Amino acid sequence: MSNHKSNSLKQLALQKFRKNFWGVFSFYFLILVGLVSIFAYLIAPDSSRHANQMHLSIHSKSPGFKVNMLTIPSEFNQEQSVLNKWFLGKKNSDTEVPISEYNIQGETLTYTEYASDGVKGEQKTIALSVFPESDAKPYIEQKTFLFGTDKYGRDLLSRVLVGARISFFIGFVAVFISLLIGVFMGSVAGYFGGKVDAVIMWLINVTWSIPTLLLVIAITLALGKGFWQVFIAVGLTMWVEVARVVRGQIISAKEMQYVTAARALGYGDFRIITKHILPNIMAPVIVISAANFAAAILIESGLSFLGIGAQPPMASWGAMIKDHYNYIILGKPYLAIIPGLCIMSLVMAFMLIGNALRDALDVKS
Template sequence: MSHKSSSLKQLALQKFKKNFWGVFSFCFIILVGIISVFAYAFAPDNSQYANQMHLAIHSKKPGFKVQMLTIPTQLESTQSGFDKLFFGNTNADTEIPITKYNIQGNTLTYKEYASDGLEGVEKSMSLNAFSNKTIQNVIKEKNFLFGTDKYGRDLLSRVLVGARISFFIGFVAVFISLIVGIFMGSIAGYFGGKMDAFIMWIINVTWSIPTLLLVIAITLALGKGFWQVFIAVGLTMWVEVARVVRGQIISAKEMQYVTAAKALGFNNFRIITKHILPNIMAPVIVISAANFAAAILIESGLSFLGIGAQPPMASWGAMIKDHYNYIILGKPYLAIIPGLCIMSLVMAFMLIGNALRDALDVKG
């Protein structure tokens, strides 16, 4: 039996490897996952939430370059290297965009950057503030590959840090939906009768409520926040899993191996978890991939409506909300870039779902 199971797994893996778009999507998802975990290591702006603002250079086009004066913070940092790597630098240095500078003795004179043909303010400061750093270390040309948003923040850094929310909400939401859905679907399908009717009534009531409306209601009940959105999305996606599991168990419990397990005196919990569920997980895996994509879209919609991830937290949906007006103001990239990120990640999960469906299809 184990040899047959192993052979089926190998056959499914071979079929999956032959699917170009499935393998490509898998690699893309792994890449986004690595970027999400180590976002602050890749982001040019490693401040917490990539929230270093430069209002003088707001809404600049991709590839914009400017000289940046970095003034070291005078506060002592108690952050560990681990904390900085995964949660950003909470005590970042101050950055000032400048157009030119001059050094006379121990005094640095610089002119702040001003756009739209305006003249920047000229200021002076002592070189002692730079803690024996050379001028080459404190004044560098900074390149904004994706440009800057309406607050002058590095758009590339915001996109990289924002990937964390869109990526991890899929994992949390699917995890919650699998736990609740498999539990409810297993009870309804295996025991049937009044238990099945009651659970199906809950499923139908939950399904009749529009998903976004239900998420909004749960979010308002739990409060606005990072984890509240994750839980809210997960609690609205379990019904699909429950219906699939219920239908599969109804057909599987009539199989001979289930009858044999009952004859051997195994309890219901063992029969469901050890015998039935391992044999019906193929469609559950496929629907989980689709739920990943749905969770990303729902979170983006919530952030667009202002009840998802809250500022200054970076989120692709919130970035579109902040800049959708710029589409008609000649700077559409501010909304298009995060929109393309959402589209590409959702497409990857849909493609890998299709590839898994084909690979796990026994009849194929």
């Protein structure tokens, strides 16, 4: 009977969620961002590792900029598996040169390097023998930079796509760590009470009193700068909210009749907490987790902006804003606005899905 009732409550919550347009829209948007994050290197025009192919002669170009690109093959290309290329990017040792004009005569290729502001670029000559089958034409193609280029001449669209990985996955890792610690601490404090509760509440209050960003900076400096360190640091600061909610819910739930019945049947404390209490109090925890996703993305962006998040040449939306925020007053605001809009839309999606889940899981409405 109870199983049938729980199934009907789940269906009711699902129906309410489906009726929420912004909740459903955010859900599909997050799935899209997740797929882009996983397959970023398959979609990105620049599939080199971290989308880090620099061309200083075409730096800070406007969206839609086109240029002919000459690729000079290297003898030292490293062997890579297909999966490695798909998920980690191509280890590219070829040389890419933006050119304004070229001429093939006999066994040589003469090309003029691209130079902006009406300046004529340097003219260079290269033997056709460096190209396979001595044919240079397949290695000259027109490239379009849909989002333009950054201050190092890298493709901005590729950097945005690859940068989605850090912002998206930090949410998952941080929320997973915060749930692991928060649910355990809150359950122990709420269920056992007394001195155990007093100690855990003291720890929660101390952690709560330290500003989140300062705590993350301290943990990051202790663990060292880097990709995984930031993930762990953000997760270690977000468990407090989860612990407080779980504790409060368990304090009220442990007095319910089904818990008294479970005790009378001789069930152990661990089973009562995990099998009986936690499944009944997960609705507010799910809502907090959605909000923590958004908070984790913002904290990571702030850390990258301060220079202690993901380190160069890794693509990160926060680092992209840091590199280009001064371009807002230099007439090229899109260099900072595009990654800023990406952060805003991802955070907004998590907040909307959190609101939709809150409404759907509210049994009173």
